[in-house]
Amino acid sequence: MIELVETKAAIERGVLAKHMVTVVGRCSVDYFGRATSTLPSGKRLVLIKGDNSISIHQNRLVRPTNYIMGARISCELGEGTLKLKAAKTKPAERLTITFTGVHDLRSYEMELTDDLRLSGSERDLNEALMQDLSMIEPGLKPINQQQHFRKGICDIIAQDKDGNMVVIELKRRQADFDSVTQLQRYMREVENLKGIKARGILLAPGIRKNAKELLGQLGLEFCRLDFELTPHGKDGQKARIKGLERKQQTIMQHLKVG
């Protein structure tokens, strides 16, 4: 057990130095802002970061039970309690953590830099696909990528061998209702813009049954994208398509990051 007075001083020092501070103790939590929540007394880990973000973790799940960002942090001693307060405006938010006992407190000096994450995301897949759209369908030629429309951002626009406009929506995960309606929105935009009919292809590793039904009703097409993620390699290339079969629709994606 650590004295609350001492805890207060340590938190203040840590916050000032932009350290990462961990406090483990018995506390209750009140949050008011975009939602309202009350957390009864319990033992939890409070994580204070160098950018003044605070998160309260219980002993399960990845996401914190409560959190706040970009707030002004202050400490306040009461009758056998220590209140850790964070408040911000726009939008107005208030987080109050009331400690009745602190089991442990640690302060770690740590860089504030944003960790560089080298990842294979939808963007990489998108780029890899743009290298050779003919893998989706022979004769398919790219026209534009990530074109901004008023009703969303379209992944890929292409033209098929017969000169038809083709709108392609790419999903890394199983496609759902939202994916289908997104594609439909882009299609409408393209059709209205150009005054012509367009084809729409949803490209994803899978699609939910009911979503597929909706897709069919809307006259859109689905193309299964069976890709494989591989560990990073060493040449400067980010993503490379190894192959795709129209029947089995298999794309092997190799991610290589320098």
Next chain:
Amino acid sequence: MIELVETKAAIERGVLAKHMVTVVGRCSVDYFGRATSTLPSGKRLVLIKGDNSISIHQNRLVRPTNYIMGARISCELGEGTLKLKAAKTKPAERLTITFTGVHDLRSYEMELTDDLRLSGSERDLNEALMQDLSMIEPGLKPINQQQHFRKGICDIIAQDKDGNMVVIELKRRQADFDSVTQLQRYMREVENLKGIKARGILLAPGIRKNAKELLGQLGLEFCRLDFELTPHGKDGQKARIKGLERKQQTIMQHLKVG
């Protein structure tokens, strides 16, 4: 600095006991699963929880840079390194944290209970609304809520004073494209099911410009919802509707297309 051998033992003990374990040290991270990502060496906090979830935190932002859930955890000593591995299937995911130095390690006994009380959720709003639908419009009577359709779950179905079916989609935050298309899907379901025309109302604190445009094109209505989040304990009520304002009174009955 803590010896890696000692770290390994402590992590294994902590995981077994379902403690919350924190490890602060220099590490690199490789993740393979929903995406593929590599995090270069850096000082970070690794949080291991009693449900076997692992998250890696940098000194900024609430969200962890990497995480995994429901995985099998193991430790492995190498040449001057300690590898903390987590792997799971369905879907296949692998997370490997390679420590080259450990500054601190803590293990805290902590309950696994989940005790957050959140109020002001959409569910609360829904309940508050169902108490008196006439707030939306005089003479509106509830028929059903959370009705399951083939293409989604409809928040509220009601009947207006003229006997028209009214489909209501409720959002606790600014409505967007998805909100509009959701409402549209439910409308179609209702209309196909009953073979009649229905009205559709989107109920939200606000609506995005483009989403509103789409709403208008589809002949749907928007109703601004002004609500207040109430603190806990007050007669069990979690949300209170302050007011409802019809932005545009659009009666679409005469727009029926045969």
Next chain:
DNA sequence: GCTGGGAGAGGCTTA
């Protein structure tokens, strides 16, 4: 620098 728009992913709930 702030703000609005859009897409994303964890986690809950019900069938």
Next chain:
DNA sequence: TAAGCCTTTCCCAGC
């Protein structure tokens, strides 16, 4: 188990 959907987000582009 799967499907549907909600959310205290986060990024990015435009002002």
